[in-house]
Amino acid sequence: MGKNLKGKEIGRGISQRKDGNYMARFVDPYGKRRTLYGKDLNILRHKLEKIRYEAEQGIFDAEGKITLIEWFEEYLRLYKVGKVKETTVYRIRQTFSPCRKNSIGEMKLKDIRAMHVQELINQLHEENFTYGTLQLLKSLLNEMFKVAIGNGYMIINPCDAIVMPPKVTYEARFLTEKEQKMFLEVAKEYSHYEIFCTCLSFGGRIGEVLGLKWTDVDFQNKTLHIQRTLHYGKLKEDEPCHFFFTTPKTETSNRTIPLLPETEEILKQVRKKQLRNRIIHESQWKNEIPFDNMVFTTKEGMPIRYGDVNRTIKSVILKANLEEEELAKIENREPFVLKPFSPHCFRHTFVTRCRMNSVPYETIQPYVGHSNKEMTEHYNHEKIQMDVEALKKVSFL
Template sequence: MGKDLNGRELGNGISQRADGNYMARFVDCYKKRQTFYGRDLKELRRKLEKAKYESQQGINSLGGSIILLEWFEEFLQLYKVDKVKDTTVYRIRQTFSPCKKNRISMMKLQDIRAIHVQQLVNEMDENGFSYGTIRTLKYLLSEMFKKAIGNGYIVINPCDAVVMPRKVTYEPRFLTEQEQEMFLEVAKEYSHYDIFCAALSFGGRIGEVLGLKWGDIDFQRKKMHIQRTLHYSRVNDDEPCHFFFTSPKTETSDREIPLLPETEAILKRVHKKQLRNRMLYASQWKEEAPFDDMVFTTQKGMPIRYGDVNRTIKSVIVKANLQEEELAKIEGREPFILKPFSPHCFRHTFVTRCKKNGVPYETIQPYVGHSEKEMTAYYNHEKQEIDVSTLNKISFLGVV
């Protein structure tokens, strides 16, 4: 039994030093001596009992110092790197990124409680993150905490007591025919016009459109192979943003599809412009592997960033609305305002046009590369053939 400076009994493993500080010691389950110091005897006893309990439960003492951000990196190396695709590791990093802007990332694993995860979830909901994004992060954190329990870092999974925000179902944003005509009329003046037209003409995800190479296009067979997605981002925090490819979003996203007449016309138009730019900027033309042979490039041959496309869309919308407001004043009517949208809207517009013109879901699904989960409500999954005849009857761009 330890004693204080006045000779009073303090209990097993506790004593008082000459400087007045109390000291508590015990040997944990790993045969390692643990020592704690403090002025507050009551608080020191609480720490000692907590440490003894965690030792009895087999909790690794490292759990007392490792923070969530450190555990995330260790978790990736132990359970993901070289075990899943590089693209999956990239997406896991993207999923975890909201944590890095929250204090939870710097908290010790043993200090994280359900309330801290709940505060993160609530904050993301207030900042406009989608239900799916929040749910995916919760799943990731739950998996990380389960592995931490297995490694003896913590006892409970904080995610078990977290409540998800109310799920709000939004109708996918698509362009009406009037909106599309208004947008494309102004977009003709911008360098990304052909990208907009291509996305509308075959419903590809914008990363798939930007990732196209001429080797993917077979004008003879009238086929197009969607097999990669272009990104511009940083994969790790210690590196700058850069271009890189990943495989398409899902297994069904890697697909060979018929080359529709409007898409073919757009691609041939792009090819002519690119040949002209190659001659015009001969010495400045950039074409380095793996970003050679790209369909959509800058004037000097560089790949195009998603962010630049998104900014161009915003600029076009602003200009289109200004022109419409002026025209409405002259004609004495209310202006038709084009509401904001993202590049993904082109994909929804393509699908909407198909549905409106009676194209069966069994044809839409393999063409746009929807996963079964995305289109479960609409399909008979046993039939996955693309009936190009129904698609050839539709004009996705009108007269533009």
């Protein structure tokens, strides 16, 4: 038992120094000798008892300083990096990003309670984060906390007491024929016009369209091979944003589809435009592997970012609405407002046009890359011809 300066016993592992301060010594679960200091004996006793209790419960963390952000990086390193696709790690980072902007990110793991996570979820809900995004974040934190408990950093999982906001189901946004005509009329003036038309013409995901190479386009056999997705972002926290490819979303997303007449015509226009740009910008033209031979590029041959396409859509919508507002004043009527949408809307529009024209869903599925166990992996010649004939009757542009 330790003693104070007067020789009185004051507790196991505790003693009083000559300067009057108290000192508590203990060995942590890792065998390292540690020391606590304090002027108040009762406070020091409380700290020591707490540390001993936490050690017994298996939650000793050096001095309890590991934060949520620090644990996230450790969690990724130990359980995700090298075990899942790089893009999965990228998406996990994207899911966690709201925590970096919230005070919970700098909180020590051992101090996080259900109310802190609930406040985060409530705040993001008020900021119009979708239910799906919030559910992904909760699932990620739940898994992180479970692993933290297993590693001795926490006693309870704060996510066990979380109440999610009500789930609101939204209908998929698609463009009506009037909206599409209004949008494309203005979009003709923008460099991403052909990207919009390509998305509308076969229903591909925006990353798939931006990831197309000329080797994927077979004008002779009139087929289009979808085999990669283009991304722009960080795979690691300490690296700059950059372009990278991944394989498509699912097995059925890697597909060869018939090249529809409208898609073929658009791609031929893109080819001519690109050849002109290569001549004009010959010395600046970028054609570095693996981003060589890309279908959609900037004037200097660089791949195109999703964010740039999204910004162009916003600019087109703004200009289209301003022009419509002026025209409505002249014609003395209420303006027709084109509501905001994302590139994914083009995909929904393609599917909607097909269904409105009674195109069988099994014919649509190969184009959009949806999975169906009853579908064969490859098309035979007769099936390709049937698909083209069914879709030729539909005008997508």
